[in-house]
Amino acid sequence: KAGVTQTPRYLIKTRGQQVTLSCSPISGHRSVSWYQQTPGQGLQFLFEYFSETQRNKGNFPGRFSGRQFSNSRSEMNVSTLELGDSALYLCASRPTSTSGGRNEQFFGPGTRLTVL
Amino acid sequence: GEDVEQSLFLSVREGDSSVINCTYTDSSSTYLYWYKQEPGAGLQLLTYIFSNMDMKQDQRLTVLLNKKDKHLSLRIADTQTGDSAIYFCAERGNSGGYQKVTFGTGTKLQVIP
Numbered sequence: 001k002a003g004v005t006q007t008p009r010y011l012i013k014t015r016g017q018q019v020t021l022s023c024s025p026i027s028g029h030r031s032v033s034w035y036q037q038t039p040g041q042g043l044q045f046l047f048e049y050f051s052e053t054q055r056n057k058g059n060f061p062g063r064f065s066g067r068q069f070s071n072s073r074s075e076m077n078v079s080t081l082e083l084g085d086s087a088l089y090l091c092a093s094r095p096t097s098t099s100g101g102r103n104e105q106f107f108g109p110g111t112r113l114t115v116l
Numbered sequence: 117g118e119d120v121e122q123s124l125f126l127s128v129r130e131g132d133s134s135v136i137n138c139t140y141t142d143s144s145s146t147y148l149y150w151y152k153q154e155p156g157a158g159l160q161l162l163t164y165i166f167s168n169m170d171m172k173q174d175q176r177l178t179v180l181l182n183k184k185d186k187h188l189s190l191r192i193a194d195t196q197t198g199d200s201a202i203y204f205c206a207e208r209g210n211s212g213g214y215q216k217v218t219f220g221t222g223t224k225l226q227v228i229p
Contacts, residue, residue, distance in 0.1 A: 107158035
C-alpha cells in the first residue's frame with residue numbers, strides 16, 4: 001500500500017496570506033489527524049477528521065480549519081498567516097477513530113511551511 | 117487534560133544502551149507508542165505496548181511500562197549512529213467516546229561514534 005502523502009512538501013508564504021495543505025491517507029484509512037510541529041512546542045494536535053466530520057480538536061485559533069472529503073483525503077487551511085505559524089505540519093491516518101486494536105497512526109512526511 | 121513528558125536530550129556512545137523515559141497522566145490509556153523521527157521526515161512507529169503488559173521486546177528495542185507510576189521507557193541495545201533521531205512517546209486514551217493520541221515533546225538522541 002502507498003503511504004500517507006502530503007502536498008506540497010515545502011511552502012513559503014508571507015504574513016497575512018492564507019494557505020491550504022493537502023493530505024492523502026493510506027487506502028482504506030478513514031481517519032486523518034493533523035499536527036503542528038515546532039522546535040519550541042513539540043508536536044501539537046490540531047484536529048482529527050473521520051467520515052468527513054471533525055471528531056477531535058486541539059487548542060488552536062479559528063484561523064486553523066480543515067475538512068475531509070468523501071474519499072478520505074483531507075485539507076488543512078490557515079488564514080491570515082502569522083510568523084509563528086512557521087512549522088512542519090504533519091498528517092497521520094489510521095483505520096478508524098473509535099475501534100479497538102492497535103489502530104496506530106501512520107504519518108506522512110509533512111509540509112514545511114515558512115511564513116516571512 | 118492529558119499530558120506526556122519526556123526529557124529533551126540524550127547523548128550516548130555508539131555500542132552503549134540508550135534509555136529514553138516518558139511519563140503520562142491519562143489513566144485511561146490503552147496503548148502506548150514509541151515513534152522515531154529522522155531529520156526532514158515524518159514520524160515512524162517503532163513499537164507499541166498494550167496497557168496491560170509490563171514489557172515488550174522487539175529485537176534491539178525493549179519497552180517497559182509501569183502503569184502504577186504511569187512511566188514508560190524505551191531501551192535501545194547496542195545503539196548505532198543510525199539511531200540518532202528524535203523519539204516520541206505517545207499514549208492513546210479516550211476523549212468523548214473517540215480515541216485521542218497525545219504525544220510527548222520528543223527526546224533527541226545523539227549517538228557519538
